[in-house]
Amino acid sequence: MSGIDLSFAGDVRIQTVQELAWPGVALDFLLHQVPHAEFAQTRAYQDERFVDPDTRELRMSYHSTVLRTPHGNVLIDTCIGSDKHRPLIERWHQQKFPYLERLAALGLAPVDIDYVCCTHLHADHVGWNTRLENGQWVPTFPNARYLFAEPELRYWEQVRREDPAHIFSQSWDDSVLPVIEAQQAEIVSPDHEIVAGVQLQPAFGHSPGNVVIDVRYGEDHAVLSGDVMHHPVQIERPDWNSVFDQDRAQAQATREALLKRVANGRTWLIAAHFAGPTALTVTKDREHFKYHSALRTRS
Ligand SMILES: [Zn+2]
Structure with a gap:
């Protein structure tokens, strides 16, 4: 199991909880109309941490990020979830993931989570919002306020009304609605500050109300970018969209702005x-962005 453990400004910790490592994702499943010949010219293509050298398929991870701050524990994105009915994607369908056990390995029980925030409401970002208990979906984190950016919540609420069979209407029903009904949901603006130093920022395009999470303590800075990029190759080629980007032009503009x-x-x-390392740093050389897996020290 891979995972990061960063310390910020002495008293904030950023850790990941991995739900699923998926090493063999076909290029065409994830990225939209990328020519194989161009993919083969990228640096990520040669990087075994991100592309399987035998099959040349993409490696993907599904994980949450936990921020342990002096003002509470914040859980960002809640993955696929167990027992969810997702017949369109086998890896998501009726799974049993040892996710809560992995959270426990970090010393955190569900009662210890104070805030949950999903960067967007796709099924693989809301799953552990709830768990199945005696045939009912109940909030997994009983003491948490679940924060939803208003444009994103309103959009998927409307999709649910108009298209109940939509794959993300299913996840609305089992992973978002039960949280609202349990009165643990809080509708917030897309630039809401969760706790001091942890703030949502609008990053629309992948979905209509998509946000990223900006974390800043002292000199230390991280951006939890959700699905603005799905694979490190998009740092080199921000013009490549994911298949799942809803508004491709807006998603690309958002990706380029974030990389800058x-x-x-x-x-x-x-x-x-x-x-792989999950947390990367980025530099820009002339016109091209480049990823690094360690901090560049100031010269
Ligand atoms: Zn996703």
Whole structure:
């Protein structure tokens, strides 16, 4: 199991909880109309941490990020979840993941989570919002406030009304609605500050109300970028969209703007599906962004 453990400004810790490592994702499953010949020219293609050298398939991870702050424990993105009915994607369907055990290995029980925030409401980011108990979906984290960015919540509420068979209407029903009904949901603006130093920022495009989480303590800075990028190859090629980007032009503009913001060699970029080191830093050489897996020290 891979995972990060970063310390910020002495008293904030950033850790990941991995639910699923998926090493063999076909290029066409994840990235939209990327020519194989161009993919083969990228640096990520040669990087065994991100692309399987035998099959040349992509490695993906599904993980949450936990922020342990003096003002409470914040859980960002809640993965696929156990027992969820997702017949369209086998790896998501009726699974039993040892996710809570892995959270416990970090010393955290469900009662210890104070805030839950999903960067967007796709099924693989809301799953552990709830768990099945005696045939009912109940909030997994009984003491948590679940924060939902308003444009994202309103959009999927409307999809649910108009298209009950939509795959993300299923996840609305089993992973979002039960939280609202349990009165643990809080609808917030897309630039809401969760606790001091941890703030949502609008990053629309992948989904209509998608956000990223900006974490800043002292000199230390990280951006939890959710699905603005799905694979490190998109740092080199921000013009490549994911199959799952809903508004591709807006998703690309958001990705480029985010990369510009973090391309200082010091900000950690922590994406929801990056395999391997999970946290990367970024620099820009002339026109091209480049990823690194360690901090660049100031010269
Ligand atoms: Zn995702």
